[in-house]
Amino acid sequence: MIDLSYERDITGLLVVDPYNDFISEGGKIWPRIQAVAEANNCVPHMLEVLTAAREAKLPVFFAMHHRYREGDYENWKYIAPIQKLAWNRRTFEFGTWGGEFKAEFVPASGEVVASEHWCSSGFANTDLDNQLKRRGIHRLIVIGLIAHTCIEATVRFAAELGYDVTVVKDAIADYSDEMMHAALVINMPNYASAIVTTQQVVAAIKAAQSTGLA
Numbered sequence: 001m002i003d004l005s006y007e008r009d010i011t012g013l014l015v016v017d018p019y020n021d022f023i024s025e026g027g028k029i030w031p032r033i034q035a036v037a038e039a040n041n042c043v044p045h046m047l048e049v050l051t052a053a054r055e056a057k058l059p060v061f062f063a064m065h066h067r068y069r070e071g072d073y074e075n076w077k078y079i080a081p082i083q084k085l086a087w088n089r090r091t092f093e094f095g096t097w098g099g100e101f102k103a104e105f106v107p108a109s110g111e112v113v114a115s116e117h118w119c120s121s122g123f124a125n126t127d128l129d130n131q132l133k134r135r136g137i138h139r140l141i142v143i144g145l146i147a148h149t150c151i152e153a154t155v156r157f158a159a160e161l162g163y164d165v166t167v168v169k170d171a172i173a174d175y176s177d178e179m180m181h182a183a184l185v186i187n188m189p190n191y192a193s194a195i196v197t198t199q200q201v202v203a204a205i206k207a208a209q210s211t212g213l214a
Helices: 030-039 042-055 083-090 128-134 145-158 177-190 198-210
Strands: 011-016 060-063 139-144 164-172 194-196
Touching: 011 145, 030 042, 042 128, 042 139, 042 164, 042 198, 060 128, 083 139, 083 145, 139 198, 145 164, 164 177, 164 198, 177 194
Parallel strands: 011 060, 011 139, 139 164, 164 194
Antiparallel strands: none
16 A cells, blocks of 8 residues: 655645647647546546645646747757657647646646746756755656656656656546556656555545645
C-alpha cells in the first residue's frame, strides 16, 4: 500500500498542457485522444485533482507547450519529429481558441504559468525548476497530456532534478492504450515514486488538509 502524504509547504500540483486543442471538443488533437481520455475520464479527473489542490491551498503550476507562431523553427538546423508535426498542424496556435487554456483550467490568481516548453519536457529550457524551487516545492503531483511525451519527459526530468513525483494515471491520456501502457507500466515507474488514481490522490490531499498539513 502506497503511503501518500502531501504537505502544503513542499508539495505542488503540476498541470501539463490543458489547451483546448488537447482536451476540448473541436480541438485539433482531441479526436486522436478522445477514446482513451473518455475511457478513463481524464478531463473530469484532471479537474477533480485541480479542485482538490485549490481547496487545500496547494500551490498550482502549469507547464505549457510552446504555442505555434508564424516563423517558428524556420532558421533551426535540427527539428525533432514531434516539433515538425506540431509546426505542420499549427498546434496550439497563438491567438486562436486552440492555443488557449480550456476554460475550467484557466490559472487562478497566484498560480504559476511557467515559460513554454519547446519540445516535451516542462523543465527543458523553461523557468519551471526555478519557479518551484523559489517556493520550496520538491514534491510534485502531475496531471495532463500526453502520457508518453510531455508527461513522461517532464517526470523523467523532474526525477533528474531531485523532485519526488506522483503521477495520477487516470488524469492523463494518450493516443492509444498501448502508449498509455508503455508510459505508465514500463517507463514512468522508473522515475515516479507513486502512480495512483484520482480517488487515491484526492483522498490523500483531503487527509493532509484535515490534519493541517495542507
